[in-house]
Amino acid sequence: MALIPTLSNRPRVLVVGGGYVGLYTAFNLQKKIAKSGGIVTLVDPLPYMTYQPFLPEVAGGNIEARHAVVSYRRHLKETELIQGSVTSIDHGNRTAVIAPADGGDNFELTYHDVVVAAGAITRTFPIKGLAETGIGLKTIEEAVALRNQVLSLIEEASTETDPAKRKRALTFVVVGGGFAGIETIAELEDMARDAVKLNHRVDQSELRFVLVEAMGRIMPEVTESQALWVVEHLRSRGVEVLLNTSLDNAENKNIKLINLPDKSVAQEFDAETLIWTAGVMANPMVRSTDFPIEPRGRVSVNVNLQVSGEFGVIENAWAAGDVAAVPDVTGGLPDGTCVPNAQHALRQSKRLAKNLWASRFNKPLKGYKHKNLGAVAGFGQWKGVAKIMGIQLKGAPAWLAHRGYHGLAMPTMERKIRVLTDWFVTMITGRDLAQLENLQAPRSTFVSAATPKPKPAAAAPAEPAKAAEPAKAESKEKAAASK
Ligand SMILES: Cc1cc2nc3c(=O)[nH]c(=O)nc-3n(C[C@H](O)[C@H](O)[C@H](O)COP(=O)(O)OP(=O)(O)OC[C@H]3O[C@@H](n4cnc5c(N)ncnc54)[C@H](O)[C@@H]3O)c2cc1C
Secondary structure (H helix, E strand, O other): OEOOOOOOOOOEEEEEOOOHHHHHHHHHHHHHHHHOOOEEEEEEOOOEEEOHHHHHHHHOOOOOHHHHEEEHHHHOOOEEEEEEEEEEEEHHHOEEEEEEOOOOOOEEEEOOEEEEOOOEEEOOOOOEOHHHHEEOOOOHHHHHHHHHHHHHHHHHHOOOOOHHHHHHHOEEEEEOOOHHHHHHHHHHHHHHHHHHHOOOOOOHHHOEEEEEOOOOOOOOOOOHHHHHHHHHHHHHOOOEEEOOEEEEEOHHHEEEEEEOOOOOEEEEEEOOEEEEOOOEEEOHHHHHEOOOEOOOOOEEEOOOOEEEEOOEEEEEEEEOHHHEEOEOOOOOOOOOEOOOOHHHHHHHHHHHHHHHHHHHOOOOOOOOOOOOOEEEEEOOOOOEEEEEOOEEEEHHHHHHHHHHHHHHHOOOHHHHHHHHHHHHHHHHHOOOOOOOOOOOOOOHHHHHHHOOOOOOOOOOOOOOHHHHHHHHHHHHHHHHHHO
16 A cells, blocks of 8 residues: 655644544644644545535525635644545544545554544435436535526526426425434525516516425424424425425426325426435445444544444544434433534533543543533524524524524634635625536536537539629519518
8 A cells, every 4th residue: 555755753643534533633732733843634525614504504505615614734734634535434443544536545643643524425325326317515616506507497497497307406305304404405496486586577476385294293493383393384385385295206307296195196297407305325435444333334433522332442532423323311312412513512512622632641531421402493584583691582683693693603814714704795785696607517618619520511602693683683673562
């Protein structure tokens, strides 16, 4: 395996993944570890941390895409950064294998401590046509693509004369009625309505938004009465909310929905856009490690965020966030672990950094404890729902709470300022409805211009002048007749 001579040979704290947990752990440890003669190394396939709660707002055009990500280079100046994926960890030998993002040869990295923070990936089911038609909402690239797709389809439909094609272009389906799904459909619907206001060849009644949820209710994070209010609110906006319904097939962009539990056909229609937000699962990369994995595929950790299994604590191995089964001493999921959300991930990273540092001096470690503060969700301009420390809010107050909470939670002051500025500008000037075209093939116009054109065929010998006269006379007659 290749060796990278430019990498540090100091004792390493290897952080696998730079999401909430990875970014904050590296940030909180980098100076201390550097002063003690070691180094924090962060490995992530991307050069930035993505603030995932903002993805629906990026898709809806309220936040500029780049403002919802945090550059590692800018904010982790004392951390060694490697753009790549950790493909396996052999903790027995304190070694990880890295696959560089540029496709180069895999290489090994040794470490003293490892922090597993590789998060979660979109969980899907084997549904025919889903991979070809669908798109998730877990990355900034997906959010940007969705925004462009919705706006482009409205534009395309406005010149489409085939009613079936027009209907297909203007039908948008979201599968999954959790926070991500509800926020996504609400933001996209809000944006689409604004776009149609500016396009007189499309009528608002032609837009069709369908939310598909397999359970009998949406948004388990809020109370049942609030969830009912959200359903009514979405329906009042024209969104079709289908509960106890599941996606059965999406081949050739034909969406087949079935009722649950009897699996009878609920609806069948064509849709150009299918967004899948029906859950996440722990990053399967952890299965290529020698760490204990619990039944739901997460790394087992104790309350101090140390990896631990039936044989006790595994020294120098730590994990937190969506990839870890962190005991929740205040309640949490039915199995007694923390729900996978940013609220926990952020706080766990801070506790993890403190415990890792304390472990260096054999000081006592402190258990992670955080009672969920509640939840906030935005559904487009001035619309939202929130439950904060038992207080329930709807509409504009909830929307302001959503913005206030996430504005403060966005990592780094520099990014906070950019996001707050985006919101302020949107409130004054309205939503930015410009879509970027041709992102998949940005060089196509240049290639076309730079490609030598075949020489035009040699001109045919000119007709005798007399032969042209009758044609001219004929066209003059036609012009006179039409006057
Ligand atoms: C659309 C959406 C909306 C959300 N809204 C909310 C909300 O309103 N409130 C809330 O509390 N939570 C929300 N969440 C959940 C929240 O974002 C996650 O719980 C949180 O990001 C988890 O943090 P993490 O650090 O564990 O993982 P992540 O933030 O997912 O970070 C994981 C990192 O690991 C990297 N990685 C992956 N594989 C590898 C590998 N093999 N090697 C190295 N690095 C790897 C990834 O690139 C990523 O940077 C939302 C999530 C989504 C998708």
